[in-house]
Amino acid sequence: xxxxxxxxxxxxxxxxxxxxxxxxxxxxxxxxxxxxxxxxxxxxxxxxxxxxxxxx
Numbered sequence: 001x002x003x004x005x006x007x008x009x010x011x012x013x014x015x016x017x018x019x020x021x022x023x024x025x026x027x028x029x030x031x032x033x034x035x036x037x038x039x040x041x042x043x044x045x046x047x048x049x050x051x052x053x054x055x056x
Contacts, residue, residue, distance in 0.1 A: 004035040010042055026050075 001013045011027055019027075030049040036042045 001039075003038050003041075006035055007031050007033050010036060 001009070005013070007027075010031065011024070014024060014027055026046070030053070031042075031045060036045070
């Protein structure tokens, strides 16, 4: 995957790599609609979202 990447690009890449349904649901519901600069940026966004708002 190349960066920067949009939320739809991150979702498409996760789906292409057979991400589990719970990961796809989390990404769909929790990732903001913005450009991500790196894998670390996506990871940090997932961490902060799950830390502050729970993991559902």
